[in-house]
Amino acid sequence: MFNPSQADVRRFFCTVYTKGLGDEPMEAIETLAHQWIAEHPEHHPELSDLDDALARVGEPAQEGQENPFLHLSMHLSISEQCSIDQPPGIRQAVELLTARRGDLHAAHHEVMECLGRMLWESQRAGRPPDGQAYIDHVRQRATQD
Incomplete structure (x- = not known):
């Protein structure tokens, strides 16, 4: 998936969610996605209905609600950035922030804000x-209380 459409992204996450429920074998990227899905039970209802998810492509998020597909995509993007250290230095910056916060998931949410800003x-x-x-912003967060 190098240039997936919104429908492709929704199909991917809904399929991973379904595979996880059935304890089906997964590709490496699906396993990583499944780990992030497990961290977000609040998104499970949207992931459980592929037809509804596809019908909502292009609809804006409801007031006060985040797009679960965008959110999970950002988790995957940050994980991938760290795995290949691209941009150079992002792995160390995320590791510093994770150590400071004591929680990878919480650190990812802060990194998402930096990524979105960039x-x-x-x-x-x-x-x-x-x-x-982007890296400087993550590092700033890692040095703040």
Whole structure:
């Protein structure tokens, strides 16, 4: 999945959720996705109905509700970034933040804010994402109380 559509992403996460319920074999990326899905039981209802998830492609999230597919995709993206250390230094920055918070999941949620900020600034300015600013922002969080 290098350029998945919204429907592809929803299909992927719903399929992983279903495989997890049936204790079916999974590919490595599915296993990682399943671990993040397990951390978010509040999203299980949306993941349990593929037809409804596909019918809602393009709909904005309800007031005060996050998009579970975007949220889980960000977890996977951060996990992948750390596994290949791209942008260079992200692995160490996330490890520092995780050590500071004492919880990988909580650290990921903070990293998501940094990632979202970097992407927003990139889109707003019409320039490529600034990986160094992203890493610096994660490191700043790792040194704050």
